[in-house]
Amino acid sequence: MRIALAGNPNSGKTTLYNAITGKNEKAGNWAGVTVDKKEAPIKKILATNADLLAVDLPGAYSMSPFTSEESITSTYVKNEKPDVIINIVDATNLSRSLFFTTQLLELGIPVVVALNKSDINSKKETVIDIAKLSETLGCPVVNTTATASKGMEDLCAKCIEVAGKTQAAPYVQGNIDLHSKKAVEDADKKRFDFVNTVVTKVETRKVKTADTNKQDKIDAILAHKVLGIVIFAFVMFWVFNLSQATIGPMIADALVGWLEGIQESIGGMVEDASPFMQALLVDGIVGGVIAVLGFLPLVMVMYFLIALLEDCGYMARVAVVMDPIFKKVGLSGKSIIPMVIGTGCSIPAVMACRTIRNERERRTTAMLAPFMPCGAKLPVIALFAGAFFADATWVGTLMYFCGILFILLGALLTLKITGTRVKPSFFIMELPEYKIPSLWRAFISMMERAKSFIIKAGTIILVCNAAVQIMQTFTITLVEANETGSDSILALIANPFAILFIPLGFGIWQLAAAAVTGFIAKENVVGTLAVCFAVTNFINEDLELLEGATSSIFNTETFVLTQVAALAYLMFNLFTPPCFAAIGAMNSEMKSAKWLWAGIGLQFGTGYVIAFLVYQIGTLIVDHTVGAGFIPGLIAVALMVGYVLYLIKKADAKVNDYALNGKVAA
Numbered sequence: 001m002r003i004a005l006a007g008n009p010n011s012g013k014t015t016l017y018n019a020i021t022g023k024n025e026k027a028g029n030w031a032g033v034t035v036d037k038k039e040a041p042i043k044k045i046l047a048t049n050a051d052l053l054a055v056d057l058p059g060a061y062s063m064s065p066f067t068s069e070e071s072i073t074s075t076y077v078k079n080e081k082p083d084v085i086i087n088i089v090d091a092t093n094l095s096r097s098l099f100f101t102t103q104l105l106e107l108g109i110p111v112v113v114a115l116n117k118s119d120i121n122s123k124k125e126t127v128i129d130i131a132k133l134s135e136t137l138g139c140p141v142v143n144t145t146a147t148a149s150k151g152m153e154d155l156c157a158k159c160i161e162v163a164g165k166t167q168a169a170p171y172v173q174g175n176i177d178l179h180s181k182k183a184v185e186d187a188d189k190k191r192f193d194f195v196n197t198v199v200t201k202v203e204t205r206k207v208k209t210a211d212t213n214k215q216d217k218i219d220a221i222l223a224h225k226v227l228g229i230v231i232f233a234f235v236m237f238w239v240f241n242l243s244q245a246t247i248g249p250m251i252a253d254a255l256v257g258w259l260e261g262i263q264e265s266i267g268g269m270v271e272d273a274s275p276f277m278q279a280l281l282v283d284g285i286v287g288g289v290i291a292v293l294g295f296l297p298l299v300m301v302m303y304f305l306i307a308l309l310e311d312c313g314y315m316a317r318v319a320v321v322m323d324p325i326f327k328k329v330g331l332s333g334k335s336i337i338p339m340v341i342g343t344g345c346s347i348p349a350v351m352a353c354r355t356i357r358n359e360r361e362r363r364t365t366a367m368l369a370p371f372m373p374c375g376a377k378l379p380v381i382a383l384f385a386g387a388f389f390a391d392a393t394w395v396g397t398l399m400y401f402c403g404i405l406f407i408l409l410g411a412l413l414t415l416k417i418t419g420t421r422v423k424p425s426f427f428i429m430e431l432p433e434y435k436i437p438s439l440w441r442a443f444i445s446m447m448e449r450a451k452s453f454i455i456k457a458g459t460i461i462l463v464c465n466a467a468v469q470i471m472q473t474f475t476i477t478l479v480e481a482n483e484t485g486s487d488s489i490l491a492l493i494a495n496p497f498a499i500l501f502i503p504l505g506f507g508i509w510q511l512a513a514a515a516v517t518g519f520i521a522k523e524n525v526v527g528t529l530a531v532c533f534a535v536t537n538f539i540n541e542d543l544e545l546l547e548g549a550t551s552s553i554f555n556t557e558t559f560v561l562t563q564v565a566a567l568a569y570l571m572f573n574l575f576t577p578p579c580f581a582a583i584g585a586m587n588s589e590m591k592s593a594k595w596l597w598a599g600i601g602l603q604f605g606t607g608y609v610i611a612f613l614v615y616q617i618g619t620l621i622v623d624h625t626v627g628a629g630f631i632p633g634l635i636a637v638a639l640m641v642g643y644v645l646y647l648i649k650k651a652d653a654k655v656n657d658y659a660l661n662g663k664v665a666a
């Protein structure tokens with residue numbers, strides 16, 4: 001038996017789904033977290049009857065969808081005909097929620113209403129007469145608190161009870177002309193009137209204005225147009241400080257020590273094997289994986305903090321703060337949600353673009369969201385911040401805000417190139433109430449993400465490291481490469497790229513190889529460097545600054561990477577296209593090959609130009625002379641800029657053309 005969970009955004013569908021299925025799908029304190037349907041069997045303890053299947057759906061305000069994720073919900077309940085619908089209603093906002101409820105009740109599928117967040121109602125002394133509501137709606141109503149798994153048995157029992165039965169709809173719209181805006185509006189108004197009479201009948205509120213005033217006062221500061229941005233910068237600084245400079249590295253130190261112990265014992269076990277096999281297993285596979293895993297605590301602390309910020313309702317305010325800025329470049333505050341999600345991983349971030357109604361805005365956001373430093377890029381940031389910049393915190397924060405800046409610039413460029421005159425899209429975001437974030441939920445969310453980080457390290461990263469180790473050990477004729485590996489297969493493949501990177505300050509084959517493997521997965525940058533330089537522990541003293549600017553491993557006899565070049569390299573890795581998986585997600589959300597290739601082109605262009613500017617201008621400031629490869633680099637950058645200007649001009653001409661024709665017609 002299939003039970004669909006449907007209801008308004010942010011009503012607690014996913015939390016309830018997790019409670020009855022034992023899954024850990026992402027829930028968050030804002031509207032539009034779930035963008036795709038998810039299915040899982042309901043836990044046996046909740047129902048004596050076996051095969052119950054729950055389907056979590058994206059939030060919807062009505063059966064006539066506005067956004068593509070809303071249409072997933074309406075299409076699902078209409079076409080897939082679930083056996084029962086659990087309509088999750090936010091009990092703190094009955095009048096808004098029941099609009100959708102009355103529509104669901106018209107479908108002829110048995111409905112059970114879950115009056116969720118009933119804990120908040122008890123606190124606020126809002127009382128809802130369940131018996132009366134159930135009688136008026138003609139379906140069972142159950143009080144639930146999904147966060148505490150309360151009311152779940154009752155809910156499941158009611159579902160089994162109503163399955164296969166018919167319910168009379170309390171309100172029937174009748175036939176109207178769906179093409180007439182007026183007719184639809186009138187019908188909606190009538191429905192609202194009906195809902196309001198129901199609410200007045202069943203709900204008694206003890207009005208507590210003091211409470212809402214307190215929220216408004218906090219919002220006046222946190223969502224203030226200027227102060228809000230300063231506070232956001234301050235908050236992100238602390239997120240990076242705790243995750244990358246203080247708590248994160250402390251835990252990482254202990255973890256790496258322990259992992260190195262394991263590596264040694266594995267080394268002991270294969271003492272008798274051939275030197276090649278030893279190197280492959282101990283340095284290549286185990287060493288490379290450990291180098292990446294060493295950063296796990298940093299990533300976990302960051303995930304934990306972001307989860308807390310999401311849960312308390314702060315991130316929804318950030319969207320409001322950013323809205324006016326994003327509007328100027330043709331996006332809206334809605335685009336900030338994919339970016340917040342992007343600090344975890346670009347794939348769900350790109351998928352979250354579905355909540356954006358305007359097609360151009362949606363594609364632009366999907367193309368630019370990967371500029372946010374995701375969890376996989378964090379180890380790269382931490383490595384370079386630690387190795388080259390004693391104060392690790394500002395590097396991470398800077399990269400975060402550079403990500404936002406490049407998103408804004410990219411959006412502006414896209415706007416100019418597509419030649420669209422911006423019709424400001426309205427951004428209405430319901431601000432969730434502030435609440436004390438749950439440490440437990442943040443912990444669960446952190447563990448869920450940590451699990452995928454570990455799995456990735458043990459699979460893709462492991463295989464890549466092994467491949468890199470093998471390619472570094474042998475020449476193309478399959479004899480052993482020299483000590484430095486400069487005649488190895490890896491060097492052979494990486495050298496052409498290294499030449500392209502000379503104007504960016506890192507024309508070194510090892511670094512080029514790491515940047516290239518980074519397109520498979522960004523953690524590979526760290527893994528490949530670990531294998532190439534035979535370093536396992538990037539966290540502790542190995543990388544402490546030497547006197548002067550650069551760290552020990554990047555300051556060998558063969559090459560010296562300056563601080564400026566290191567920053568350019570870091571930015572190149574962060575702001576070129578994301579990993580292949582994220583590009584796949586971009587492809588499926590954009591649904592246009594032209595946009596996809598333009599997006600990848602823009603990402604490559606951005607990374608290259610930024611790295612060039614950082615390296616050349618930085619070198620000019622530090623050494624009073626431009627860096628290597630300045631002229632060829634300048635030509636390459638000028639060509640890219642020229643091409644973009646040409647596209648803008650072409651778009652402008654098209655727009656003027658329209659304007660002219662318009663005049664003629666008038």
Ligand SMILES: Nc1nc2c(ncn2[C@@H]2O[C@H](COP(=O)(O)OP(=O)(O)OP(=O)(O)O)[C@@H](O)[C@H]2O)c(=O)[nH]1
Pocket residue numbers: 008009010011012013014015016026027028029030031032033034035057058059060116117118119120144145146147148311
């Ligand atoms: N106090 C309280 N909070 C709840 C309850 N159920 C859910 N929440 C919170 O409400 C917020 C939204 O929960 P989600 O489960 O993500 O809501 P959703 O309906 O799946 O939202 P979308 O996927 O965006 O449509 C989260 O911050 C939850 O912790 C509840 O019973 N009581």
Ligand SMILES: [Mg+2]
Pocket residue numbers: 013014015026027033034057058059
């Ligand atoms: Mg959800």
